[in-house]
Amino acid sequence: MELVIEHLQKYFEGKHVLEDIDFRFEKGKIYGLLGRNGAGKTTLFNCLNQDLPIDQGKFYILDGNEQRKVTTGDIGYVLSTPSVPEFLTAREFLQFFIDINQKDIPNVKTVDEYFDFMGILPEDRDRLLKDFSHGMKNKMQMLINFIYNPFILLLDEPLTSLDVVVADEMKKLLRKIKDEHILIFSTHIMELAVDLCDEIVLLNHGVLSMVSKDELSDDEFQEKIITLLKDESL
Numbered sequence: 001m002e003l004v005i006e007h008l009q010k011y012f013e014g015k016h017v018l019e020d021i022d023f024r025f026e027k028g029k030i031y032g033l034l035g036r037n038g039a040g041k042t043t044l045f046n047c048l049n050q051d052l053p054i055d056q057g058k059f060y061i062l063d064g065n066e067q068r069k070v071t072t073g074d075i076g077y078v079l080s081t082p083s084v085p086e087f088l089t090a091r092e093f094l095q096f097f098i099d100i101n102q103k104d105i106p107n108v109k110t111v112d113e114y115f116d117f118m119g120i121l122p123e124d125r126d127r128l129l130k131d132f133s134h135g136m137k138n139k140m141q142m143l144i145n146f147i148y149n150p151f152i153l154l155l156d157e158p159l160t161s162l163d164v165v166v167a168d169e170m171k172k173l174l175r176k177i178k179d180e181h182i183l184i185f186s187t188h189i190m191e192l193a194v195d196l197c198d199e200i201v202l203l204n205h206g207v208l209s210m211v212s213k214d215e216l217s218d219d220e221f222q223e224k225i226i227t228l229l230k231d232e233s234l
């Protein structure tokens, strides 16, 4: 299965942010999306998640020879600024999420099993989410996405605010689930992208392009990416 994007364009008040996104994301891979500040990574995610209307082009899922629309159930989106209902406790939020999505969640576990899985401490489980740190809110967001298990997961700088232990667990988890998913991961941390991702994709001047690693070492590959981003910004 593939996520196919054809000639997608997005403007904001005359600013042409996404000029011609034409790309195929394949199941079974983690894609690292790199681009300079303001390149349009979040805008692309918002378009794919159908939070923003696109101005031109289309995107769809290709399953064998069958094309089908991307539905909201196909996509999970972990935002860089986590958005959680602050007036609920972690337990209330998770229970509510499970209740309303029960029919779409295979092998539902107990709320505490999910908290254990995500490393959310017992003393935090009944606290209001408004008192959670940025990283803890991020963990809650990641958790509901892992539970819902959408085919495509868009991750907008998700590991940046997690502590090193959780970030490492998340990396392992992403590697574990990648065979059945398309994972697109935006980050400014080059080492993370090179370490975690199967493919590096650059967004620059409104266009996506894949960077081939060839026979390069990790260090040489990182140099190549920086050079490309610098050159293309001229």
Ligand SMILES: Nc1ncnc2c1ncn2[C@@H]1O[C@H](COP(=O)(O)OP(=O)(O)OP(=O)(O)O)[C@@H](O)[C@H]1O
Pocket (backbone or CB within 6 Å): 012, 013, 017, 035, 036, 037, 038, 039, 040, 041, 042, 043, 044
């Ligand atoms: N709702 C909006 N209205 C107007 N302009 C917007 C809107 N959202 C984004 N933009 C503009 O689109 C461009 C791309 O923004 P976007 O947030 O997608 O970039 P990014 O690659 O995610 O950046 P960063 O790496 O800094 O987070 C920027 O110039 C931004 O100002």
